[in-house]
Amino acid sequence: MTTWERLVASGRARRHVELAPMTTYKLGGPADLYVVVDTIDTLQEVGEALRAEPMPVLVLGRGSNLLIADEGFRGVVVRLGEGFSRVSIDPEGIVEAGGAVSLPRLARGIAAEGRGGLEWGVGIPGSVGGAVRQNAGCFGREVVDVLVEARVVSLADGTDRWAAADALDLSYRHSAIASTDVVVSARFHTSGVDPAEAAAEMRRITRWRKEHQPGGTLNAGSVFKNPPGDAAGAIIDRLGLKGFALGPVRVSPRHANFIEAEAEATAEAVRRLIEAVQRRVEEETGIRLEPEIQFVGFEDGD
Numbered sequence: 001m002t003t004w005e006r007l008v009a010s011g012r013a014r015r016h017v018e019l020a021p022m023t024t025y026k027l028g029g030p031a032d033l034y035v036v037v038d039t040i041d042t043l044q045e046v047g048e049a050l051r052a053e054p055m056p057v058l059v060l061g062r063g064s065n066l067l068i069a070d071e072g073f074r075g076v077v078v079r080l081g082e083g084f085s086r087v088s089i090d091p092e093g094i095v096e097a098g099g100a101v102s103l104p105r106l107a108r109g110i111a112a113e114g115r116g117g118l119e120w121g122v123g124i125p126g127s128v129g130g131a132v133r134q135n136a137g138c139f140g141r142e143v144v145d146v147l148v149e150a151r152v153v154s155l156a157d158g159t160d161r162w163a164a165a166d167a168l169d170l171s172y173r174h175s176a177i178a179s180t181d182v183v184v185s186a187r188f189h190t191s192g193v194d195p196a197e198a199a200a201e202m203r204r205i206t207r208w209r210k211e212h213q214p215g216g217t218l219n220a221g222s223v224f225k226n227p228p229g230d231a232a233g234a235i236i237d238r239l240g241l242k243g244f245a246l247g248p249v250r251v252s253p254r255h256a257n258f259i260e261a262e263a264e265a266t267a268e269a270v271r272r273l274i275e276a277v278q279r280r281v282e283e284e285t286g287i288r289l290e291p292e293i294q295f296v297g298f299e300d301g302d
């Protein structure tokens with residue numbers, strides 16, 4: 001029996017698992033193999049299986065920055081489970097959160113305990129692990145401003161280390177965390193806050209998002225990274241592309257850097273519209289917008 005077969009036989013890995021419900025776009029096909037890990041030991045076992053019998057791997061967080069191909073993913077999807085959803089606060093106010101914790105839950109939970117500094121995360125529907133890898137941020141704040149260190153397990157070589165924020169090369173929506181690295185935990189600086197004030201600040205952020213972003217639609221946040229000195233949404237808007245649609249997929253009339261899909265859309269249709277917008281912007285302005293969202297399972301995409 002191969003290591004993968006053992007993982008399947010023991011019920012820890014499953015075959016042909018639909019990924020769409022695990023993403024905010026709710027689109028795309030199944031993964032060949034899917035494993036939820038609740039302990040470092042199981043994660044290490046997955047790493048051993050991968051090294052013994054290599055295949056593409058996707059570390060999936062809350063699927064809020066991904067577009068999965070309609071054909072699905074020919075590899076193994078690794079997801080952190082309940083075992084990585086703990087939050088604790090030490091006497092110095094350093095907050096430690098498991099990689100599976102949702103960022104809004106973390107921001108709200110620590111604010112209620114009188115710790116602030118992560119309020120901006122209340123509207124980012126990702127996990128701690130995904131936020132660290134993407135150096136997620138908004139309103140001028142990002143993970144790099146508050147991260148002390150992250151515990152990273154490599155599925156490629158089995159190393160398990162606490163890496164200082166400086167060592168992770170975090171910059172705008174970028175980090176040195178590899179696609180075979182799993183952020184299992186992260187420690188953040190926080191400061192003392194009045195819980196009521198922090199709650200009011202988070203309500204302001206949530207209200208601003210409701211007014212300016214297409215809440216309640218199927219999307220994965222900003223599609224393109226902002227080019228230096230400009231905003232991708234503003235560029236797309238200046239070209240009159242708000243509302244531009246190809247079938248059941250359209251550039252959001254509310255925010256031009258969001259692309260919304262109807263429930264019956266395909267991932268391919270989303271990708272076609274992303275490419276059409278990218279082409280149009282390049283033709284008209286000479287700026288090549290770089291996608292912020294990640295393409296998974298597309299022939300030329302990952």
Ligand SMILES: Cc1cc2nc3c(=O)[nH]c(=O)nc-3n(C[C@H](O)[C@H](O)[C@H](O)COP(=O)(O)OP(=O)(O)OC[C@H]3O[C@@H](n4cnc5c(N)ncnc54)[C@H](O)[C@@H]3O)c2cc1C
Nearest residue numbers: 059061062063064065126127129130131136137138183221
């Ligand atoms: C409505 C909406 C608003 C958004 N607003 C913002 C915003 O203001 N700012 C912003 O930065 N982003 C925003 N996003 C995008 C997204 O929420 C962030 O990029 C988030 O950090 C992704 O986290 P995730 O857990 O969903 O990651 P996923 O989408 O699951 O994965 C994204 C990447 O992170 C990797 N990854 C996931 N978990 C781990 C882990 N534990 N260890 C290692 N790698 C991992 C994946 O392999 C993949 O490469 C928004 C998205 C939506 C839908």
